Amino acid sequence: EVQLLESGGGLVQPGGSQRLSCGASGFSFSSNAMSWVRQAPGKGLEWVATVSGTGANTYYADAVKGRFTSSRDNSKNTLFLQMNSLRAEDSAVYYCAKAGYCSGGGGSCSFENWGQGTRVTVSS
Amino acid sequence: DIVMTQSPDSLAVSLGERATINCKASQSVLYGSSNRFYLDWYQQKPGQAPRLLIYWASNRESGVPDRFSGSGSGTEFTLTISSLQAEDVAIYYCQQYSTFPPTFGQGTKVEIK
Numbered sequence: 001e002v003q004l005l006e007s008g009g010g011l012v013q014p015g016g017s018q019r020l021s022c023g024a025s026g027f028s029f030s031s032n033a034m035s036w037v038r039q040a041p042g043k044g045l046e047w048v049a050t051v052s053g054t055g056a057n058t059y060y061a062d063a064v065k066g067r068f069t070s071s072r073d074n075s076k077n078t079l080f081l082q083m084n085s086l087r088a089e090d091s092a093v094y095y096c097a098k099a100g101y102c103s104g105g106g107g108s109c110s111f112e113n114w115g116q117g118t119r120v121t122v123s124s
Numbered sequence: 125d126i127v128m129t130q131s132p133d134s135l136a137v138s139l140g141e142r143a144t145i146n147c148k149a150s151q152s153v154l155y156g157s158s159n160r161f162y163l164d165w166y167q168q169k170p171g172q173a174p175r176l177l178i179y180w181a182s183n184r185e186s187g188v189p190d191r192f193s194g195s196g197s198g199t200e201f202t203l204t205i206s207s208l209q210a211e212d213v214a215i216y217y218c219q220q221y222s223t224f225p226p227t228f229g230q231g232t233k234v235e236i237k
Contacts, residue, residue: 037174045166045174045217045228061225095173101180101221103155103162108224110164114173 002026002113004096009118016086018120022079022096030054030074033099033109036081038092039117046092049081050099052106059107064090086122093117126150126220130229136237143205145232147218152198155222162222165194165203168231169214177216178203210236 008020022034036048049070050059058070069082079096100112127150137143147163155162165178176185178194181201191206205212213236218229 044231045168045219047226047228059224100164100176101162103222104224108162108221108226110162110176110179110219110221110226111166111174112176114175116173 002098004098004113004115006094006096006115006118009094009120011121011123012086013124014087014122016122017082017084018086020081020083020094020096020118020120022081022115024077024079024096024098027098029072029077033102033106034072034079035097035099035109035111036070036079037095037097037111037114038090039095040089040092043092048094050102050107050109051079057106083120086120088122091120091122093119125225126153126223126227128218128220128227128229130216130218130232132232133230134233134235136235137205137208138237139210140207141237143208143212143234145203145216145218145234147196147201147203147229149199149201149220151223153220153222154198161197161201162220163194163196163201164219164221165192166217166219167212167214168217169211174217205234208234208236 035050096115097111098113099109102109161181163181166174168174182194215231
């Protein structure tokens with residue numbers, strides 16, 4: 001059974017940083033691209049980032065490009081999202097997702113399995 | 125970016141009745157090299173993470189009840205719940221991944237009438 005468990009959320013001040021983690025089990029982690037999708041309070045789903053299976057390729061939404069960095073440690077079956085220069089509009093539940101089918105170069109994927117999410121609140 | 129527009133924003137359906145949700149893409153979501161529509165549907169129940177229901181526009185994910193079905197082509201797609209059950213109360217999202225970046229519809233809230 002695929003299991004994804006996010007951690008690292010919390011309250012952070014505007015301009016601050018936060019690092020999210022996602023522990024994975026139940027599948028061949030290094031063989032799958034992984035993604036982050038967020039959901040602001042009362043809002044819909046927004047794709048944030050995708051990392052290829054090897055970690056060599058990363059893709060970001062324009063809203064976070066240059067501020068967020070996603071990486072992975074395949075030896076520990078863990079996905080990361082380093083978030084810098086945080087803004088109020090980054091407040092959301094952040095979900096880790098195992099990518100399914102992907103198109104083109106691999107940056108646009110479906111989301112086959114989801115974690116339960118971790119909440120990030122950016123506020124002073 | 126491909127804009128995904130769902131309709132209606134919400135609907136209330138009696139138990140056992142049919143619920144139909146539409147999703148329109150601003151351009152075709154046919155992924156040429158696979159000749160498939162890269163359009164998925166997700167269900168998000170209150171307080172829970174989303175769950176993949178339908179992939180490639182019309183294929184049910186393993187474990188999804190057969191009252192859920194997807195159809196459509198090109199830019200227009202439909203999710204149908206043939207006989208609404210109480211446990212189907214949720215927000216449903218369509219998502220395209222034929223073109224970067226992947227984008228979601230705004231969601232359709234399904235309630236019991």
